[in-house]
Amino acid sequence: MTEKNWPLYEVFLRPRNGLAHKHVGSLHAVDDEMALQNARDAYTRRGEVTSLWVVPSKAIIASEPGEKDAFLEPSDKERKPYRHPTFYDIPDEVGHM
Numbered sequence: 001m002t003e004k005n006w007p008l009y010e011v012f013l014r015p016r017n018g019l020a021h022k023h024v025g026s027l028h029a030v031d032d033e034m035a036l037q038n039a040r041d042a043y044t045r046r047g048e049v050t051s052l053w054v055v056p057s058k059a060i061i062a063s064e065p066g067e068k069d070a071f072l073e074p075s076d077k078e079r080k081p082y083r084h085p086t087f088y089d090i091p092d093e094v095g096h097m
Contacts, residue, residue, distance in 0.1 A: 009035040010060060011043055012053040021053055032056075 006028040012021035024043050029035035035054045044052065063071050 006030055007035075008057040009039070010055050010057050011039040012055070013043055014050045014052075015048050016050050018050070021051070026057065 009027055009029055010023060011025050011027060013024050014021045027035060027038050027042065029038050032054065035056075036052070039052055039054045043049070
């Protein structure tokens with residue numbers, strides 16, 4: 001297998017002070033174990049990482065940026081007015097929230 005045929009992996013890491021993993025880059029590797037080791041070598045040099053995820057790029061399913069409005073907009077905003085704060089009446093006894 002030549003390097004051109006190696007699968008592409010996406011690398012995510014969580015810094016010590018972070019709450020969520022963040023995408024930091026991509027790399028090619030022969031297998032999952034090599035991808036994890038290469039990601040460790042390339043992205044964790046400063047020792048500021050709590051955990052590391054390596055995911056095959058082909059396993060990631062994403063929406064298209066051009067379809068943002070149609071895909072991510074709520075289907076019918078008026079059918080669920082309780083999701084908006086203006087739907088609720090706050091009693092005067094409650095005071096300032």
